[in-house]
Amino acid sequence: MKISAQEEYGLRCLVQLANLQPGESLTLPQIAEREGISTANAGKLMWLLNKAGFVHSTRGTKGGYFLARPASEVRLNEVIKVLDQDVLNKHCESYTGVLDSCVHNGDCGIRPVIVGLHEIVENALSQITLAQLVGTESSVDAMFHQIKGIHRTLEAQRI
Amino acid sequence: MKISAQEEYGLRCLVQLANLQPGESLTLPQIAEREGISTANAGKLMWLLNKAGFVHSTRGTKGGYFLARPASEVRLNEVIKVLDQDVLNKHCESYTGVLDSCVHNGDCGIRPVIVGLHEIVENALSQITLAQLVGTESSVDAMFHQIKGIHRTLEAQRI
DNA sequence: GCAAAACATTATTTTTTTGTCAAGATTGGT
DNA sequence: ACCAATCTTGACAAAAAAATAATGTTTTGC
Ligand code: FES
Ligand code: FES
Numbered sequence: 001m002k003i004s005a006q007e008e009y010g011l012r013c014l015v016q017l018a019n020l021q022p023g024e025s026l027t028l029p030q031i032a033e034r035e036g037i038s039t040a041n042a043g044k045l046m047w048l049l050n051k052a053g054f055v056h057s058t059r060g061t062k063g064g065y066f067l068a069r070p071a072s073e074v075r076l077n078e079v080i081k082v083l084d085q086d087v088l089n090k091h092c093e094s095y096t097g098v099l100d101s102c103v104h105n106g107d108c109g110i111r112p113v114i115v116g117l118h119e120i121v122e123n124a125l126s127q128i129t130l131a132q133l134v135g136t137e138s139s140v141d142a143m144f145h146q147i148k149g150i151h152r153t154l155e156a157q158r159i
Numbered sequence: 160m161k162i163s164a165q166e167e168y169g170l171r172c173l174v175q176l177a178n179l180q181p182g183e184s185l186t187l188p189q190i191a192e193r194e195g196i197s198t199a200n201a202g203k204l205m206w207l208l209n210k211a212g213f214v215h216s217t218r219g220t221k222g223g224y225f226l227a228r229p230a231s232e233v234r235l236n237e238v239i240k241v242l243d244q245d246v247l248n249k250h251c252e253s254y255t256g257v258l259d260s261c262v263h264n265g266d267c268g269i270r271p272v273i274v275g276l277h278e279i280v281e282n283a284l285s286q287i288t289l290a291q292l293v294g295t296e297s298s299v300d301a302m303f304h305q306i307k308g309i310h311r312t313l314e315a316q317r318i
Numbered sequence: 319g320c321a322a323a324a325c326a327t328t329a330t331t332t333t334t335t336t337g338t339c340a341a342g343a344t345t346g347g348t
Numbered sequence: 349a350c351c352a353a354t355c356t357t358g359a360c361a362a363a364a365a366a367a368t369a370a371t372g373t374t375t376t377g378c
Contacts (some may be wrong), residue, residue, distance in 0.1 A: 110174065206326065344354080
């Protein structure tokens with residue numbers, strides 16, 4: 001269970017744009033330099049995000065990228081879904097094994113785990129907006145702990 | 160954010176062993192056939208799980224694999240951690256980009272998200288044991304929804 | 319003791335993911 | 349009109365992950 005490079009860098013690029021003042025924009029070389037990735041790579045990421053409608057772009061001199069929506073209205077689960085090539089949902093069909101579908105079709109004890117995990121992650125991500133990621137690390141961390149705090153309570157009860 | 164093939168299949172193999180009666184065991188070909196993967200692949204997975212101490216094995220004719228601990232004492236977060244090559248924790252050092260470490264070292268808004276997500280997943284997994292996965296799909300699903308239910312409550316409050 | 323059945327371990331191949339390159343298209347300034 | 353800065357897009361190459369193959373070791377049963 002890990003976050004893919006595309007998910008992470010795509011999100012990072014969006015955060016860079018979220019840091020801008022209204023009216024400002026960033027070019028590909030600027031984004032690439034600020035995140036320490038190549039311009040070509042940033043280009044592909046931004047192309048994805050543009051296609052998905054998260055950013056707008058202007059061509060030509062003085063062009064660049066800027067957020068299409070206010071950062072406070074962009075939830076992280078939407079972003080991740082786009083960057084992850086939508087392979088998350090339909091798990092049982094795209095089975096890597098020899099068989100076409102999962103051998104446990106009909107009554108499967110694994111499916112709830114896979115699906116449930118994705119739901120938990122999605123739910124956590126849906127509670128975070130881009131705007132919440134522009135602050136200092138400690139403020140972001142504190143925000144995140146509100147979500148995790150609920151879990152700790154549950155765990156404490158269980159023991 | 161997705162579960163890797165190794166995580167999924169390793170977990171599946173363990174569930175197969177958890178289904179056994181005490182004293183029984185499964186051979187590699189049996190495990191492979193039940194999960195629809197190749198014998199060689201199952202062999203590698205079981206080797207990992209054996210090395211990590213989750214299963215014991217006996218060689219020779221009438222050999223096979225069986226759980227080293229009761230299924231009710233094996234938590235999923237331990238299993239996943241072993242199958243995922245421990246790359247989960249130290250994220251900021253193993254940065255794929257051009258730089259040695261994350262460009263935001265010192266004050267990073269992304270780090271809490273990465274770390275926090277892993278903690279949330281780990282926490283959820285730590286609440287599930289192998290024994291809970293041997294039932295019918297609906298029973299496993301119901302168990303999982305107890306965990307997710309907490310999230311729903313939180314979400315409802317937020318709105 | 320020998321052969322068959324089974325696990326153990328390392329190496330190789332295949333597939334998927336990630337990152338790069340290059341040619342094209344659009345805009346703004348001069 | 350021209351040029352330079354910029355995004356766009358598809359093809360390509362490198363890296364990582366996954367799966368397979370190959371070889372070796374141990375045990376059982378005869
Ligand atoms: S039926 Fe899809 S994971 Fe089992
Ligand atoms: S410092 Fe590690 S993700 Fe930013």
